[in-house]
Amino acid sequence: MAALDARSISAWFGDHKVLDRVSLAMPAGQVTALIGPSGCGKSTFLRILNRMHELVPSASLAGEVLLDGHDLYAPDRRITEARREVGMVFQKPNPFPAMSIYDNVVAGLRLTGIRASRNSKDALVEETLTKAGLWKEVRDRLRQPGGALSGGQQQRLCIARSLAVRPRVLLMDEPCSALDPTSTRRIEETIAELAAEVTIVIVTHNMQQAARVSDRCAFFLASHGTPGVIVEHGPTAAMFDNPQDERTHDYVNGRF
Ligand code: ADP
Ligand code: MG
Numbered sequence: 541m542a543a544l545d546a547r548s549i550s551a552w553f554g555d556h557k558v559l560d561r562v563s564l565a566m567p568a569g570q571v572t573a574l575i576g577p578s579g580c581g582k583s584t585f586l587r588i589l590n591r592m593h594e595l596v597p598s599a600s601l602a603g604e605v606l607l608d609g610h611d612l613y614a615p616d617r618r619i620t621e622a623r624r625e626v627g628m629v630f631q632k633p634n635p636f637p638a639m640s641i642y643d644n645v646v647a648g649l650r651l652t653g654i655r656a657s658r659n660s661k662d663a664l665v666e667e668t669l670t671k672a673g674l675w676k677e678v679r680d681r682l683r684q685p686g687g688a689l690s691g692g693q694q695q696r697l698c699i700a701r702s703l704a705v706r707p708r709v710l711l712m713d714e715p716c717s718a719l720d721p722t723s724t725r726r727i728e729e730t731i732a733e734l735a736a737e738v739t740i741v742i743v744t745h746n747m748q749q750a751a752r753v754s755d756r757c758a759f760f761l762a763s764h765g766t767p768g769v770i771v772e773h774g775p776t777a778a779m780f781d782n783p784q785d786e787r788t789h790d791y792v793n794g795r796f
Contacts, residue, residue, distance in 0.1 A: 541568065543568035543708055544566040544589055544605065544741070545609075546562060546564045546585070546603065546604075547563050547603055548602070549604075550562075551581065551599065551767075553596065562603075566756075567756070569737075570755040571742060571754045572739075572755070573744055573749075573750040573758070574743045575743075575760070575792075577762075577791070583743065585760070587628075588605060589605060589626055589709070589711055590622055591612065591622045592628065594619070607622075620652050624706075627702035627705065629710065629711070629712045629715050630715070631715065633694035633695040634698060635687065635701065637685060638685055638687060640682060640685060641678050641682050641683070641697060642665055642683065644700075645665045646665065647701060648704050652705050654705060664704055665700075668700040668701075669697075669700045671700070672730055673726055699734075710740050712743065714745065716744070717746075724749070751780055755775065757780075758772075761791075772784055772785045779792065780792050
């Protein structure tokens with residue numbers, strides 16, 4: 541069963557329609573990459589997957605999102621629960637800069653109503669920083685502010701912060717676009733290691749990155765002011781080696 545199943549999603553900002561009946565199943569334990577030119581609705585689609593879309597007053601949507609078979613937008617489902625189960629990492633690393641590295645990692649617990657003892661928090665901080673590939677670098681300076689870390693370290697801190705509430709799914713919106721090649725590599729390694737336990741959906745403009753990290757790809761396109769659609773989706777190797785649509789072929793080969 542797909543961890544996340546988006547069914548016929550349409551989205552609007554006011555009366556500007558930006559997605560038109562987008563359906564995509566994102567299998568558990570796999571990395572799904574969303575690719576396509578700027579403005580075709582990838583970020584909007586990602587935000588719909590953890591109910592961040594609702595934060596924009598002019599935004600509306602149609603269709604449904606199932607998380608492990610259950611409606612993410614069900615009236616009796618709390619928005620904090622949706623956020624806990626579906627975490628998000630953004631393009632620009634955004635740790636709480638004045639807060640310590642330790643407190644950044646555990647920040648999500650209180651926000652989502654999880655109580656934890658000091659000992660269990662200590663264990664969680666070590667576990668999640670290890671998963672994010674940051675533990676060895678920061679174990680001796682957990683009380684330093686998150687803002688003192690390098691950009692790549694800050695992004696790994698944000699990944700740790702997301703993982704600390706044990707999400708089922710981690711959404712990543714161009715997580716490496718602001719990072720240098722070495723930091724990018726390290727994040728890619730982390731994604732590969734995490735994929736076994738958390739379903740990952742990543743937006744990337746880097747085709748080599750999509751090819752390296754993802755199991756499946758979905759190609760979004762919005763041509764000539766029409767709302768975004770998925771032109772083609774499937775296993776990454778097939779999308780790159782044998783695309784069925786000429787537009788996919790042109791995009792993955794850097795032609796637009
Ligand atoms: P992508 O991530 O693929 O670049 P986006 O999802 O950011 O695309 O944007 C899709 C469309 O929605 C664009 O036309 C963009 O201008 C519009 N849009 C995105 N966010 C908002 C917003 N908060 N208010 C109004 N329009 C928005
Ligand atoms: Mg975007």
